[in-house]
Amino acid sequence: MHKNSVIEINSIAHKENIAFLRNVFGEKTIISSVVKGNAYGHGLKEFVEMAFANGVTHFSVFDVEEAKIVFDTLEDKVTILIMGFVADDDLEWVIKNQIEFFVFERYRLAKTSKIAKKLKQKAIVHIEVETGMNRTGFELRTVSRVAKYLIKEKENIYFKGLCTHYAGAESIANYFRVSKQIEVFKKAEAIFKSEGIQPKIRHSACSAASIAFPETRMDLVRIGIIQYGFWPSQEILVSYLNSKKNKIDPLQRVISWKSEVMSIKRVKSGEFIGYGTSYIARDNMKIATIPLGYSHGYCRSLSNQGKVLINGQYCDVIGTVNMNMLTVNITEINNVKKGDEVVLIGNQKSLSLSVASFSDLSNMLNYELLSRISKTIPRKILK
Ligand SMILES: *Cc1c(COP(=O)(O)O)cnc(C)c1O
Numbered sequence: 001m002h003k004n005s006v007i008e009i010n011s012i013a014h015k016e017n018i019a020f021l022r023n024v025f026g027e028k029t030i031i032s033s034v035v036k037g038n039a040y041g042h043g044l045k046e047f048v049e050m051a052f053a054n055g056v057t058h059f060s061v062f063d064v065e066e067a068k069i070v071f072d073t074l075e076d077k078v079t080i081l082i083m084g085f086v087a088d089d090d091l092e093w094v095i096k097n098q099i100e101f102f103v104f105e106r107y108r109l110a111k112t113s114k115i116a117k118k119l120k121q122k123a124i125v126h127i128e129v130e131t132g133m134n135r136t137g138f139e140l141r142t143v144s145r146v147a148k149y150l151i152k153e154k155e156n157i158y159f160k161g162l163c164t165h166y167a168g169a170e171s172i173a174n175y176f177r178v179s180k181q182i183e184v185f186k187k188a189e190a191i192f193k194s195e196g197i198q199p200k201i202r203h204s205a206c207s208a209a210s211i212a213f214p215e216t217r218m219d220l221v222r223i224g225i226i227q228y229g230f231w232p233s234q235e236i237l238v239s240y241l242n243s244k245k246n247k248i249d250p251l252q253r254v255i256s257w258k259s260e261v262m263s264i265k266r267v268k269s270g271e272f273i274g275y276g277t278s279y280i281a282r283d284n285m286k287i288a289t290i291p292l293g294y295s296h297g298y299c300r301s302l303s304n305q306g307k308v309l310i311n312g313q314y315c316d317v318i319g320t321v322n323m324n325m326l327t328v329n330i331t332e333i334n335n336v337k338k339g340d341e342v343v344l345i346g347n348q349k350s351l352s353l354s355v356a357s358f359s360d361l362s363n364m365l366n367y368e369l370l371s372r373i374s375k376t377i378p379r380k381i382l383k
Contacts, residue, residue, distance in 0.1 A: 004291040005259035005344070007379045009042055013252035015054040017227050020250045025210065029217050030201070032081060034224035035070065036062035037371030041297065042228060042255055043379035044069050050381050051227075052078060060222050064090040067099050081126065081161075083222070084136075091115050095123045100160055104128040104136040109149060109157075116156040126161030127199070129188040131181040133167035143188050147195035154197075162189065162199040166216070170208035170232035178209070182216060208232040211240050229253035230355065230366050253354055256346030257373065260339050261310065262291045264330070274319025274327055278304055285331045288315075290342050293324040297372035298344065299365070308342050311335065312349030 021031055033056045039047035048059055048070050057077070061067050062084040070080050082101040086094055088111060094101055095116050103109050103125045116123040127146060130137030138146050150159050164185050168174035185204060192198055201219035207226040209216040212235075229251045231237040241247050266286050273279045273287065290308065294300045298321055306317035308328055315328040330336045341348065345355055355366045 002296065002374065002377050004296065005257060005377055007041075007043065007373065007377050008256040008258070008346070009046060009050060009379055009381050010252070010254050010256070011050050011054065011381055011383050013229055013254045014050060014227065016252055017229055017254070018051075018054055018056060021221075021223060021226065025217055025221060028219075030058055030220040031056065031227075032058040032060045032079075032203075032220055032222045033227055034060045034083075034206075034222050036060070036066060036083070036224070037367075038373075038375055040224060040228050040367065041370035041373035043375075045073050046379040046381055048073055048078075058220070064094060064099075067094070071097060071099065091123075092119065095119055095121055098124060100124040100126060102126050102128045102136070102163065104130075104138060106138075106142070106146075109146070113153045113156045122156060122158045124158045124160045126163050126203075127159065129162065129164050129185065131164045131166075131184040131188070132177060133165055133181070135165070135167075137164060140184060140188060140191075143191045144195055147192050147197050151195070151197050159197060159199050161201050161203060161220075162192065163203045164188075166204065166206065166209050166213075169206060169212055169216075170236055172235055178213065182213065206232075208236050211236050225367065226251065228255065228370070230370075253345070253352075255370070257344040257377075258346060259290050259292050259342045259344060261288045261336060261342060262325070262338070263289045264336060264338060275322070276320065279319040283331070285329060286336075287318065287327050288330045288336060288342075290326050290328060291324065292344070293322045293326055295323045296374040296377065297369070298326060299369050299372065301365070302369075307353060308344055309346075309348040309351055309353055310340060310342055312351060314351065314353075 033051050035044055035048055038044050052074055058079045059070050060081045060083050064086055067080050067082050080099045086101055092115055096119060112123045128137040130139050150157060166178045166181055169178050203218050203220035205216040205221045207223050210221045225232050267273055267281045269281055269283050271281050292298050300321045302317055303320040307314050311333050313333050315330055317326055318329050319327050343353060345353055355369050
């Protein structure tokens with residue numbers, strides 16, 4: 001475990017985010033908490049324990065490794081859905097433990113059926129259809145064959161879900177593409193119906209789609225970024241607020257990331273700071289080093305871009321982010337001492353630093369920065 005920083009997870013903030021979402025979606029829509037990427041960096045084991053205490057009983061993960069962590073933590077008290085990778089030799093574990101999973105190709109469908117038959121236990125599958133993202137999913141033209149196969153194999157396969165995923169619902173620039181995807185999904189639904197087999201539930205929405213395209217909510221929403229208290233993009237926040245009288249952001253950030261000042265020094269005007277020549281001191285400066293770098297998940301793309309909070313004030317990251325260290329400008333900040341708290345994400349005095357405000361390079365930066373935060377930094381749940 002690293003001692004260079006600590007991640008705090010605010011249980012009350014999460015509980016309130018979930019309450020907000022339940023209110024938006026209504027009681028009938030299941031909220032699946034998406035916890036891939038180490039629960040977006042929050043710490044998978046710690047996060048699902050806390051989310052369960054906050055009333056969440058459905059979790060979506062990317063692969064078997066993550067599914068096993070959720071299963072070891074919460075056993076059969078919750079539903080676990082694998083949206084991505086299952087290696088052939090893990091299928092047996094998955095089926096035996098009634099873990100649900102996406103099936104998006106003929107090969108996996110056949111393999112699933114064979115193993116379920118051998119185990120004498122039905123596999124619980126969600127059929128993913130390709131609607132236009134062009135990543136994974138059965139093509140529309142193959143759907144009727146899939147339906148026939150599911151009917152034939154109904155002793156071995158439980159057709160629990162029909163699903164898809166949208167290619168960028170967080171941006172209005174993709175409006176037309178996403179709308180077309182919704183149409184294709186409806187066609188796939190109709191084909192199953194006409195073949196005489198229907199899923200128990202249908203789902204398609206991620207955070208952005210669930211807000212911007214309400215018709216995509218269906219029976220279950222797969223909610224990642226919003227439950228952690230971040231909007232998928234500014235556009236989604238604006239589209240939500242547009243429909244409201246009070247223009248108050250209802251989300252609360254769950255994570256905080258705190259470190260400390262490791263060392264302080266003065267640099268003369270005209271000197272370069274850090275590797276190479278990316279930053280030159282234009283005046284005499286005072287700088288502080290922080291014992292965190294890209295190996296701990298502080299993205300290198302935040303070189304000369306990021307901000308931190310020290311003594312309740314914003315400080316710029318200067319020079320390149322190193323493997324284990326970064327440097328910040330504290331010239332204007334009085335009385336900084338070695339050991340002082342440094343906030344990378346979170347509040348300090350009256351100011352707050354959410355991940356997005358590190359940089360406007362890309363709204364995808366939130367997802368990337370969060371999921372990269374090193375697993376070996378301790379996570380502490382605040383109740
Ligand atoms: C990551 C993911 C989600 C959740 O996305 P958010 O934007 O974080 O809500 C939903 N569905 C699939 C298939 C995903 O991969």
